[in-house]
Amino acid sequence: MATWHNWARTESAAPRRFETPGSTDDLARVVVRASEQGEHVKAVGAGHSFTGAAVTDGTLISLDRMSGLVAVEPSATGARVTVRAGTRLRGLGDLLWAQGLAVPNLGDIDVQSVAGAISTGTHGTGATFRGLTAAVCGATIVLADGRIVDCSPEHEPDLFEAARLGLGALGVLATVTLDCVPAFRLRAEEAPSSLRTTLDVLDELRSGVDHFEFYWFPHTDGVLIKRNIRLPGEAPVQPVGRVRTLLDDELLSNGAFALLQQVGTRVPATIPALNRVASRALSPRTFVDRSYRVFASTRRVRFREMEYALPAEHLPAVLREIDAWLQRTDVRVGFPVEVRFAQGDDVWLSTAQGRDTAYVAVHQYHRRDHTPYFDGVEPILRAAQGRPHWGKLHSLTADALRELYPRFDDFLAVRDRVDPHRTFTNPYLRRVLGE
Secondary structure, eight states: OOOEEOTTSSOEEOOSEEEOOOSHHHHHHHHHHHHHTTOOEEEESSOOOSSSTTOOSSEEEEOTTSOSEEEEEEETTEEEEEEETTOBHHHHHHHHHHTTEEOSOOOSOOOSBHHHHHHTTOOOOBTTOOOGGGGEEEEEEEOTTSOEEEEOSSSSHHHHHHHTTOTTOSOEEEEEEEEEEEOEEEEEEEEEEEHHHHHHTHHHHHHSSSEEEEEEOTTSSEEEEEEEEEEETTSOOBOOOHHHHIIIIIIIIIIHHHHHHHHHHHOGGGHHHHHHHHHHHOOOEEEEEEHHHHHOOOOOSOEEEEEEEEEGGGHHHHHHHHHHHHHHSOOOOOSOEEEEEEOOBOOTTOTTBTSOEEEEEEEEETTSOOHHHHHHHHHHHHHTTOEEOTTSOOOOOHHHHHHHOTTHHHHHHHHHHHOTTOTTOOHHHHHHHOO
């Protein structure tokens, strides 16, 4: 097949075979054939990981044909919904809404497949809400020998705990069961502010609303804060007007933002002034829509990203140190720093495992070298007990990651049991999990 590239164009692969199974049985046959021939196997969804998680020289499996609802089972909190693993998050929102349901929390990009999102630890924001992996309550996974295994807290519990965030290291997910809640809307309140003010009242901001996040424009004191308040599913919609949508979402987030990045790439010295223009161009707005439509936004400007999860109490000092580092160097950054929050969870390899968490995501335009920026910021994030996002760029290896995750060796023990011959390994996994 032709060379495969991920969305960010940071990774590519030239697999020997490209397969598109349409059922769990088809998927098992593909895995068995590749395993018997000694080929490595990887599955790919939207290719939205910035890492080489899906890279292989053997069989690359697309789950795009394995999409849609399988079952809906009422529960005390809403329903347990089983979906095929290739279902895209954007489509999942529509499917659930038709059932009067929603996922409790989502990230800000919805192009990923369900399997890809949970396998790399996609999260959202909300000081009292956990990430998507914590909503997983069951899964069906195809192992290297072709076995189709249903796992849950009651059946194959260790495999379930590992597979909730499995990095594609254990097998290929066929279905995922999610704990869903009744459908809800979000009232979104967005407004400009300053970094100094935001950090001074951070505890109040992040605990005083359901979902809080903010974007800081480097080389300035400007930030955009976003507050999302949960409303009943039957609450009336208050959409953003068409003109305002064009101004904010197209010009400021995509069209004009791309132009600013292009100018900054040609003349980096202009970036601080361009960031001031961008931050001042923002104005308050409020709207109400379905939860999954508010959580996610369209991103058409290509970038590179590194994100670390920190104990929430370390965030103010970390951002001030990043600001001071930028002032000491000639590194210029045209992308906002994104800050989000999550409640601690119990998922073995979750970046929020065991602690309430603040996420700091740094970005660089894809036509600019990201390494000086990321290399400068990463030690600051690591010194604050940071854990890198599994689907985004970082430099850590298995030895360093073991120190950050109390259940790291438990995960490796499950991997040794279900994939002893490393059918599902690749260079990325050898770096972050070891041989």
